[in-house]
Amino acid sequence: MLAKVNSGCIAGMNAHSIDVEVDISNGLPGFSVVGLPDTAIRESRDRIRSAIKNSGFIFPNKKITVNLSPATVKKEGAGFDLPIAIGILSANGTIDQELLDPLLLCGELSLNGKLKSFRGALPIAMSLREKYKQLIFPKKNALEAANIKEMTVYGASSLSQTIDHIKNIKPLKAVQISSKRSHSDTQETVDFKDVKGQEYVKRGLEVAASGGHNILLLGPPGSGKSMLAKRFYTLLPELSSEEALEVTNIYSVAGQLKTLGLMEKRPIRSPHHTISYAAMAGGGSIPSPGEISLAHNGVLFLDEFPEFRRDVLETLRQPLESGEINIVRAQASYTYPSRFLLIAAMNPCPCGYFTDTQKNCQCTSYQIQKYLSKISGPLLDRIDIHLEVPRLNYEQLSAGRIGESSEEIKKELIRAASFKKNASEGNPNICPITRIWPQRKLKSSVLSPKKRKNS
Numbered sequence: 001m002l003a004k005v006n007s008g009c010i011a012g013m014n015a016h017s018i019d020v021e022v023d024i025s026n027g028l029p030g031f032s033v034v035g036l037p038d039t040a041i042r043e044s045r046d047r048i049r050s051a052i053k054n055s056g057f058i059f060p061n062k063k064i065t066v067n068l069s070p071a072t073v074k075k076e077g078a079g080f081d082l083p084i085a086i087g088i089l090s091a092n093g094t095i096d097q098e099l100l101d102p103l104l105l106c107g108e109l110s111l112n113g114k115l116k117s118f119r120g121a122l123p124i125a126m127s128l129r130e131k132y133k134q135l136i137f138p139k140k141n142a143l144e145a146a147n148i149k150e151m152t153v154y155g156a157s158s159l160s161q162t163i164d165h166i167k168n169i170k171p172l173k174a175v176q177i178s179s180k181r182s183h184s185d186t187q188e189t190v191d192f193k194d195v196k197g198q199e200y201v202k203r204g205l206e207v208a209a210s211g212g213h214n215i216l217l218l219g220p221p222g223s224g225k226s227m228l229a230k231r232f233y234t235l236l237p238e239l240s241s242e243e244a245l246e247v248t249n250i251y252s253v254a255g256q257l258k259t260l261g262l263m264e265k266r267p268i269r270s271p272h273h274t275i276s277y278a279a280m281a282g283g284g285s286i287p288s289p290g291e292i293s294l295a296h297n298g299v300l301f302l303d304e305f306p307e308f309r310r311d312v313l314e315t316l317r318q319p320l321e322s323g324e325i326n327i328v329r330a331q332a333s334y335t336y337p338s339r340f341l342l343i344a345a346m347n348p349c350p351c352g353y354f355t356d357t358q359k360n361c362q363c364t365s366y367q368i369q370k371y372l373s374k375i376s377g378p379l380l381d382r383i384d385i386h387l388e389v390p391r392l393n394y395e396q397l398s399a400g401r402i403g404e405s406s407e408e409i410k411k412e413l414i415r416a417a418s419f420k421k422n423a424s425e426g427n428p429n430i431c432p433i434t435r436i437w438p439q440r441k442l443k444s445s446v447l448s449p450k451k452r453k454n455s
Protein backbone atom coordinates (compact mmCIF):
# COMPACT_ATOMS: atom_id res chain seq x y z
CA MET A 1 0.00 0.00 0.00
CA LEU A 2 1.10 3.52 -0.74
CA ALA A 3 0.37 6.70 1.22
CA LYS A 4 1.29 10.37 0.83
CA VAL A 5 1.48 12.96 3.61
CA ASN A 6 2.15 16.70 3.13
CA SER A 7 4.97 18.23 5.12
CA GLY A 8 7.55 20.99 4.85
CA CYS A 9 11.12 21.92 5.78
CA ILE A 10 12.93 25.21 6.08
CA ALA A 11 15.56 26.48 3.66
CA GLY A 12 16.99 29.71 4.99
CA MET A 13 14.08 32.03 5.82
CA ASN A 14 11.73 30.22 3.43
CA ALA A 15 10.30 26.72 3.35
CA HIS A 16 9.90 23.92 0.82
CA SER A 17 6.79 21.82 0.50
CA ILE A 18 7.82 18.17 0.96
CA ASP A 19 5.75 15.11 0.03
CA VAL A 20 6.35 12.21 2.41
CA GLU A 21 5.58 9.03 0.44
CA VAL A 22 5.39 5.73 2.31
CA ASP A 23 5.26 2.34 0.64
CA ILE A 24 4.68 -0.91 2.53
CA SER A 25 5.40 -4.06 0.55
CA ASN A 26 5.99 -7.71 1.20
CA GLY A 27 9.58 -8.75 1.57
CA LEU A 28 12.26 -8.82 4.22
CA PRO A 29 11.19 -6.52 7.11
CA GLY A 30 13.10 -3.25 6.88
CA PHE A 31 12.73 0.52 7.11
CA SER A 32 14.60 2.83 4.75
CA VAL A 33 14.33 6.59 4.21
CA VAL A 34 15.47 8.06 0.88
CA GLY A 35 15.46 11.60 -0.58
CA LEU A 36 18.53 13.38 0.89
CA PRO A 37 17.67 13.00 4.59
CA ASP A 38 20.15 14.18 7.25
CA THR A 39 21.21 12.08 10.26
CA ALA A 40 18.30 13.24 12.41
CA ILE A 41 15.82 12.02 9.80
CA ARG A 42 17.65 8.71 9.25
CA GLU A 43 17.58 8.10 13.00
CA SER A 44 13.83 8.76 13.06
CA ARG A 45 13.20 5.09 12.17
CA ASP A 46 13.74 3.95 15.74
CA ARG A 47 11.74 6.83 17.25
CA ILE A 48 8.80 6.19 14.92
CA ARG A 49 8.75 2.42 15.52
CA SER A 50 8.60 2.90 19.31
CA ALA A 51 6.14 5.81 19.10
CA ILE A 52 3.66 3.83 16.97
CA LYS A 53 3.86 0.79 19.27
CA ASN A 54 3.58 2.85 22.45
CA SER A 55 0.56 4.72 21.07
CA GLY A 56 -1.32 1.40 20.83
CA PHE A 57 -1.02 0.78 17.06
CA ILE A 58 0.59 -2.11 15.22
CA PHE A 59 3.89 -1.40 13.49
CA PRO A 60 3.83 -3.37 10.20
CA ASN A 61 6.49 -6.06 10.12
CA LYS A 62 7.10 -5.57 6.38
CA LYS A 63 9.40 -3.74 3.99
CA ILE A 64 8.81 0.00 4.51
CA THR A 65 10.24 2.58 2.09
CA VAL A 66 9.89 6.29 2.83
CA ASN A 67 10.63 8.82 0.09
CA LEU A 68 10.97 12.54 0.83
CA SER A 69 10.18 14.33 -2.41
CA PRO A 70 11.51 16.44 -4.16
CA ALA A 71 14.67 14.35 -3.91
CA THR A 72 16.98 17.23 -4.84
CA VAL A 73 16.24 19.30 -1.72
CA LYS A 74 18.40 18.49 1.30
CA LYS A 75 16.18 17.91 4.33
CA GLU A 76 17.14 18.35 7.95
CA GLY A 77 15.57 18.25 11.38
CA ALA A 78 13.26 15.94 13.25
CA GLY A 79 10.05 17.53 11.96
CA PHE A 80 9.41 14.61 9.59
CA ASP A 81 8.76 12.09 12.42
CA LEU A 82 5.02 12.82 12.57
CA PRO A 83 4.31 12.77 8.79
CA ILE A 84 6.31 9.53 8.38
CA ALA A 85 4.44 7.86 11.28
CA ILE A 86 1.07 8.99 9.92
CA GLY A 87 2.15 7.82 6.44
CA ILE A 88 3.00 4.33 7.76
CA LEU A 89 -0.37 4.09 9.52
CA SER A 90 -2.14 5.28 6.38
CA ALA A 91 -0.31 2.79 4.15
CA ASN A 92 -1.23 0.17 6.74
CA GLY A 93 -4.93 0.99 6.34
CA THR A 94 -5.44 2.71 9.71
CA ILE A 95 -6.13 6.18 8.18
CA ASP A 96 -7.83 6.94 4.85
CA GLN A 97 -5.69 8.80 2.31
CA GLU A 98 -8.46 11.37 1.51
CA LEU A 99 -8.38 12.60 5.11
CA LEU A 100 -4.69 13.45 4.76
CA ASP A 101 -4.80 15.38 1.49
CA PRO A 102 -5.77 18.85 2.83
CA LEU A 103 -3.45 18.60 5.86
CA LEU A 104 0.08 19.83 6.48
CA LEU A 105 1.88 17.86 9.22
CA CYS A 106 5.18 18.38 11.05
CA GLY A 107 6.53 17.33 14.43
CA GLU A 108 9.15 15.38 16.30
CA LEU A 109 8.11 12.19 18.14
CA SER A 110 9.44 10.89 21.40
CA LEU A 111 9.49 7.16 22.11
CA ASN A 112 6.24 7.27 24.12
CA GLY A 113 4.37 8.88 21.22
CA LYS A 114 4.34 12.43 22.58
CA LEU A 115 4.97 15.27 20.13
CA LYS A 116 7.92 17.60 20.56
CA SER A 117 8.47 21.00 18.97
CA PHE A 118 10.79 21.50 15.99
CA ARG A 119 12.47 24.60 14.59
CA GLY A 120 11.07 26.71 11.77
CA ALA A 121 7.32 26.27 12.33
CA LEU A 122 6.47 29.91 11.55
CA PRO A 123 8.34 30.13 8.20
CA ILE A 124 6.88 26.77 7.12
CA ALA A 125 3.33 27.96 7.85
CA MET A 126 4.05 31.32 6.21
CA SER A 127 5.54 29.88 3.01
CA LEU A 128 2.92 27.15 2.54
CA ARG A 129 -0.21 29.10 3.54
CA GLU A 130 -1.40 29.27 -0.08
CA LYS A 131 -1.07 25.54 -0.62
CA TYR A 132 -2.71 24.06 2.50
CA LYS A 133 -5.57 25.34 4.57
CA GLN A 134 -5.17 23.07 7.62
CA LEU A 135 -2.13 22.32 9.65
CA ILE A 136 -1.29 20.04 12.61
CA PHE A 137 1.82 20.93 14.60
CA PRO A 138 3.01 20.14 18.12
CA LYS A 139 1.24 22.46 20.60
CA LYS A 140 4.13 24.90 21.10
CA ASN A 141 4.74 25.25 17.35
CA ALA A 142 1.00 25.67 16.71
CA LEU A 143 1.08 28.86 18.79
CA GLU A 144 3.81 30.20 16.48
CA ALA A 145 2.00 29.16 13.32
CA ALA A 146 -1.32 30.61 14.54
CA ASN A 147 0.10 34.05 13.67
CA ILE A 148 -0.66 33.14 10.06
CA LYS A 149 -4.34 33.94 9.76
CA GLU A 150 -4.93 32.21 6.41
CA MET A 151 -4.63 28.71 7.90
CA THR A 152 -6.59 26.71 10.46
CA VAL A 153 -3.96 25.60 12.94
CA TYR A 154 -4.34 22.63 15.29
CA GLY A 155 -1.95 21.86 18.13
CA ALA A 156 -1.58 18.20 19.12
CA SER A 157 0.35 16.80 22.05
CA SER A 158 0.70 13.18 20.92
CA LEU A 159 0.54 10.86 17.95
CA SER A 160 -2.72 9.27 19.12
CA GLN A 161 -4.30 12.72 19.56
CA THR A 162 -3.31 13.58 15.98
CA ILE A 163 -4.87 10.34 14.67
CA ASP A 164 -8.08 10.90 16.68
CA HIS A 165 -8.34 14.37 15.15
CA ILE A 166 -7.71 13.20 11.56
CA LYS A 167 -10.26 10.38 11.90
CA ASN A 168 -12.73 12.81 13.48
CA ILE A 169 -13.02 10.64 16.62
CA LYS A 170 -12.01 13.46 18.94
CA PRO A 171 -11.43 16.68 16.92
CA LEU A 172 -9.00 19.24 18.28
CA LYS A 173 -9.93 22.88 18.77
CA ALA A 174 -8.29 25.28 16.33
CA VAL A 175 -5.58 27.42 17.96
CA GLN A 176 -6.51 31.10 18.14
CA ILE A 177 -4.26 33.86 19.37
CA SER A 178 -5.45 37.38 19.86
CA SER A 179 -4.11 39.82 17.30
CA LYS A 180 -3.94 42.52 19.97
CA ARG A 181 -0.38 42.70 21.23
CA SER A 182 0.08 43.60 24.85
CA HIS A 183 3.14 45.48 26.01
CA SER A 184 2.36 44.96 29.67
CA ASP A 185 5.40 42.82 30.41
CA THR A 186 7.82 45.21 28.73
CA GLN A 187 8.54 47.01 32.02
CA GLU A 188 12.25 47.81 32.08
CA THR A 189 14.34 47.18 35.15
CA VAL A 190 16.99 49.76 34.21
CA ASP A 191 16.55 53.47 33.52
CA PHE A 192 18.68 56.33 32.23
CA LYS A 193 18.06 58.33 35.39
CA ASP A 194 20.33 55.86 37.24
CA VAL A 195 23.30 57.28 35.33
CA LYS A 196 25.05 60.15 37.09
CA GLY A 197 26.90 62.65 34.89
CA GLN A 198 28.02 61.56 31.37
CA GLU A 199 25.53 64.09 29.91
CA TYR A 200 27.50 64.35 26.68
CA VAL A 201 27.52 60.57 26.20
CA LYS A 202 23.80 60.32 27.01
CA ARG A 203 23.08 62.99 24.42
CA GLY A 204 25.09 61.04 21.86
CA LEU A 205 23.12 57.89 22.64
CA GLU A 206 19.86 59.82 22.18
CA VAL A 207 21.00 60.96 18.75
CA ALA A 208 21.97 57.40 17.87
CA ALA A 209 18.57 56.11 18.99
CA SER A 210 16.67 58.77 17.06
CA GLY A 211 18.56 58.25 13.81
CA GLY A 212 19.43 54.57 14.13
CA HIS A 213 23.20 55.23 14.06
CA ASN A 214 25.89 52.79 15.06
CA ILE A 215 27.96 53.86 18.06
CA LEU A 216 31.48 53.29 19.32
CA LEU A 217 32.02 53.91 23.05
CA LEU A 218 35.64 54.49 24.00
CA GLY A 219 36.77 54.77 27.57
CA PRO A 220 38.78 53.32 30.45
CA PRO A 221 37.50 50.32 32.41
CA GLY A 222 34.90 51.27 35.00
CA SER A 223 33.74 54.39 33.16
CA GLY A 224 30.28 52.91 32.63
CA LYS A 225 30.31 51.87 28.94
CA SER A 226 28.36 48.66 29.52
CA MET A 227 25.98 50.40 31.91
CA LEU A 228 25.20 53.08 29.32
CA ALA A 229 24.78 50.51 26.56
CA LYS A 230 22.38 48.52 28.72
CA ARG A 231 20.23 51.61 29.24
CA PHE A 232 20.30 52.43 25.55
CA TYR A 233 17.84 49.57 24.97
CA THR A 234 15.21 51.42 27.01
CA LEU A 235 15.14 54.21 24.38
CA LEU A 236 14.22 51.99 21.46
CA PRO A 237 10.68 52.13 20.07
CA GLU A 238 8.35 49.10 20.18
CA LEU A 239 8.47 46.64 17.30
CA SER A 240 5.86 47.21 14.62
CA SER A 241 3.72 44.17 13.70
CA GLU A 242 5.72 43.66 10.52
CA GLU A 243 9.04 43.87 12.35
CA ALA A 244 7.76 41.52 15.05
CA LEU A 245 6.87 38.93 12.41
CA GLU A 246 10.35 39.22 10.85
CA VAL A 247 12.09 38.82 14.21
CA THR A 248 9.87 35.91 15.30
CA ASN A 249 10.57 34.22 11.96
CA ILE A 250 14.33 34.38 12.52
CA TYR A 251 14.07 33.03 16.08
CA SER A 252 11.77 30.26 14.85
CA VAL A 253 14.32 29.23 12.20
CA ALA A 254 17.08 29.30 14.81
CA GLY A 255 14.92 27.28 17.23
CA GLN A 256 15.36 29.95 19.91
CA LEU A 257 11.80 31.17 20.24
CA LYS A 258 10.91 31.48 23.92
CA THR A 259 7.68 33.45 23.69
CA LEU A 260 4.26 32.28 22.60
CA GLY A 261 2.98 34.16 19.59
CA LEU A 262 4.96 37.07 18.17
CA MET A 263 8.01 38.53 19.89
CA GLU A 264 7.26 41.95 21.32
CA LYS A 265 10.61 43.27 22.44
CA ARG A 266 13.46 44.33 20.20
CA PRO A 267 16.15 41.65 20.38
CA ILE A 268 19.37 42.47 22.19
CA ARG A 269 22.38 40.31 21.51
CA SER A 270 25.69 40.68 23.33
CA PRO A 271 27.96 37.80 22.31
CA HIS A 272 31.24 37.21 24.15
CA HIS A 273 34.42 38.28 22.32
CA THR A 274 35.57 34.66 21.90
CA ILE A 275 32.66 34.00 19.49
CA SER A 276 33.49 32.10 16.28
CA TYR A 277 32.85 33.22 12.73
CA ALA A 278 30.08 30.61 12.27
CA ALA A 279 28.26 31.67 15.43
CA MET A 280 28.37 35.33 14.39
CA ALA A 281 27.42 34.94 10.71
CA GLY A 282 25.39 31.72 10.84
CA GLY A 283 26.73 28.18 10.63
CA GLY A 284 25.96 24.58 9.76
CA SER A 285 25.63 22.69 6.46
CA ILE A 286 22.21 24.34 6.16
CA PRO A 287 23.16 27.50 8.04
CA SER A 288 21.13 28.56 11.02
CA PRO A 289 20.94 32.34 11.72
CA GLY A 290 23.93 33.73 13.60
CA GLU A 291 24.14 36.51 16.20
CA ILE A 292 23.94 39.27 13.59
CA SER A 293 20.64 37.90 12.28
CA LEU A 294 19.29 37.26 15.76
CA ALA A 295 19.93 40.97 16.43
CA HIS A 296 17.79 41.96 13.40
CA ASN A 297 15.58 44.98 14.20
CA GLY A 298 17.39 45.25 17.52
CA VAL A 299 20.80 45.92 19.01
CA LEU A 300 24.10 44.07 18.70
CA PHE A 301 26.34 45.03 21.62
CA LEU A 302 29.99 44.07 21.25
CA ASP A 303 31.97 44.73 24.41
CA GLU A 304 35.79 44.63 24.19
CA PHE A 305 35.47 45.33 20.47
CA PRO A 306 39.17 44.88 19.44
CA GLU A 307 39.33 41.54 21.27
CA PHE A 308 36.98 39.93 18.72
CA ARG A 309 38.70 37.88 16.03
CA ARG A 310 39.48 39.85 12.89
CA ASP A 311 37.38 37.61 10.60
CA VAL A 312 34.44 37.87 13.03
CA LEU A 313 34.59 41.68 12.94
CA GLU A 314 34.90 41.77 9.16
CA THR A 315 31.68 39.70 8.95
CA LEU A 316 29.86 42.81 10.15
CA ARG A 317 30.75 44.82 7.06
CA GLN A 318 28.18 43.36 4.66
CA PRO A 319 25.20 43.49 7.07
CA LEU A 320 26.10 47.02 8.26
CA GLU A 321 25.96 48.17 4.65
CA SER A 322 23.10 46.15 3.17
CA GLY A 323 21.08 44.92 6.18
CA GLU A 324 21.41 41.25 5.28
CA ILE A 325 23.99 38.48 5.16
CA ASN A 326 24.51 36.04 2.35
CA ILE A 327 25.91 32.64 3.32
CA VAL A 328 26.93 30.33 0.50
CA ARG A 329 27.09 26.58 0.99
CA ALA A 330 27.73 23.74 -1.49
CA GLN A 331 24.00 23.13 -2.14
CA ALA A 332 22.63 26.66 -2.12
CA SER A 333 23.06 30.20 -0.84
CA TYR A 334 21.03 31.50 2.06
CA THR A 335 20.17 35.12 2.82
CA TYR A 336 19.24 36.16 6.34
CA PRO A 337 18.07 39.65 7.27
CA SER A 338 20.44 41.39 9.69
CA ARG A 339 19.60 45.05 10.07
CA PHE A 340 20.79 45.88 13.55
CA LEU A 341 22.13 48.84 15.48
CA LEU A 342 25.73 48.21 16.50
CA ILE A 343 27.06 49.38 19.86
CA ALA A 344 30.76 48.69 20.17
CA ALA A 345 32.62 49.37 23.41
CA MET A 346 36.39 49.39 23.78
CA ASN A 347 39.28 50.56 25.91
CA PRO A 348 41.60 53.14 24.40
CA CYS A 349 44.68 50.92 24.87
CA PRO A 350 45.57 47.36 26.01
CA CYS A 351 45.89 48.36 29.68
CA GLY A 352 42.81 50.55 29.39
CA TYR A 353 44.01 53.77 31.04
CA PHE A 354 45.33 55.83 28.10
CA THR A 355 42.61 58.50 28.39
CA ASP A 356 42.21 58.13 32.15
CA THR A 357 42.89 61.15 34.31
CA GLN A 358 43.44 59.14 37.49
CA LYS A 359 45.66 56.23 36.45
CA ASN A 360 48.74 56.12 34.26
CA CYS A 361 48.86 54.14 31.06
CA GLN A 362 51.64 51.56 30.93
CA CYS A 363 51.46 50.88 27.20
CA THR A 364 54.02 51.81 24.55
CA SER A 365 52.83 53.74 21.50
CA TYR A 366 53.50 50.65 19.38
CA GLN A 367 51.21 48.56 21.62
CA ILE A 368 48.45 51.16 21.42
CA GLN A 369 48.74 51.41 17.65
CA LYS A 370 48.65 47.63 17.29
CA TYR A 371 45.60 47.43 19.56
CA LEU A 372 43.65 50.11 17.69
CA SER A 373 44.60 48.74 14.27
CA LYS A 374 42.67 45.54 15.05
CA ILE A 375 39.60 47.43 13.87
CA SER A 376 39.82 48.06 10.15
CA GLY A 377 39.14 51.44 8.55
CA PRO A 378 36.14 50.29 6.48
CA LEU A 379 34.50 48.89 9.61
CA LEU A 380 35.20 52.06 11.60
CA ASP A 381 33.78 54.08 8.73
CA ARG A 382 30.43 52.30 9.13
CA ILE A 383 30.14 53.44 12.75
CA ASP A 384 28.68 56.94 12.59
CA ILE A 385 29.07 58.13 16.15
CA HIS A 386 32.25 57.78 18.20
CA LEU A 387 31.87 58.75 21.86
CA GLU A 388 34.53 59.06 24.48
CA VAL A 389 33.27 57.95 27.89
CA PRO A 390 35.42 59.57 30.60
CA ARG A 391 35.76 58.11 34.07
CA LEU A 392 33.96 60.27 36.65
CA ASN A 393 35.52 61.27 39.94
CA TYR A 394 33.91 60.85 43.34
CA GLU A 395 32.43 64.39 43.43
CA GLN A 396 30.71 63.92 40.07
CA LEU A 397 29.32 60.53 41.05
CA SER A 398 28.05 61.66 44.43
CA ALA A 399 26.38 64.84 43.09
CA GLY A 400 22.68 64.85 43.85
CA ARG A 401 21.48 65.77 40.35
CA ILE A 402 19.22 63.17 38.77
CA GLY A 403 19.28 62.97 35.00
CA GLU A 404 16.41 62.58 32.55
CA SER A 405 14.55 59.30 32.78
CA SER A 406 14.28 56.88 29.85
CA GLU A 407 10.60 57.74 29.58
CA GLU A 408 11.34 61.48 29.16
CA ILE A 409 14.07 60.84 26.60
CA LYS A 410 11.74 58.54 24.69
CA LYS A 411 9.19 61.37 24.39
CA GLU A 412 11.94 63.55 22.85
CA LEU A 413 12.76 60.77 20.42
CA ILE A 414 9.16 60.45 19.32
CA ARG A 415 9.22 64.20 18.65
CA ALA A 416 12.45 63.76 16.67
CA ALA A 417 10.86 60.97 14.66
CA SER A 418 8.02 63.32 13.65
CA PHE A 419 10.61 65.89 12.44
CA LYS A 420 12.34 63.18 10.47
CA LYS A 421 9.04 62.19 8.90
CA ASN A 422 8.41 65.81 7.88
CA ALA A 423 11.93 66.09 6.46
CA SER A 424 11.44 63.02 4.33
CA GLU A 425 8.21 64.51 3.02
CA GLY A 426 10.06 67.57 1.70
CA ASN A 427 9.87 69.82 4.73
CA PRO A 428 13.20 71.69 5.19
CA ASN A 429 12.90 71.51 8.99
CA ILE A 430 15.52 68.96 9.90
CA CYS A 431 15.49 67.05 13.15
CA PRO A 432 16.88 69.54 15.73
CA ILE A 433 18.80 66.86 17.59
CA THR A 434 21.21 66.43 14.70
CA ARG A 435 22.26 70.11 14.87
CA ILE A 436 24.45 69.38 17.87
CA TRP A 437 26.69 67.23 15.66
CA PRO A 438 27.70 69.73 12.97
CA GLN A 439 31.16 68.24 12.46
CA ARG A 440 30.16 64.62 12.19
CA LYS A 441 29.03 63.39 8.83
CA LEU A 442 25.87 61.38 9.43
CA LYS A 443 25.15 58.73 6.82
CA SER A 444 21.39 59.05 6.64
CA SER A 445 20.55 61.59 3.97
CA VAL A 446 17.38 62.54 5.83
CA LEU A 447 19.49 63.69 8.75
CA SER A 448 22.12 65.58 6.80
CA PRO A 449 20.95 69.09 5.77
CA LYS A 450 23.95 69.71 3.50
CA LYS A 451 23.41 66.63 1.43
CA ARG A 452 19.76 67.43 1.02
CA LYS A 453 20.47 70.91 -0.26
CA ASN A 454 22.97 69.69 -2.84
CA SER A 455 20.75 66.98 -4.19
Ligand SMILES: [Zn+2]
Nearest residue numbers: 349351361363
Ligand atom coordinates in the same frame (compact mmCIF):
# COMPACT_ATOMS: atom_id res chain seq x y z
ZN1 LIG B 1 47.51 51.62 28.26
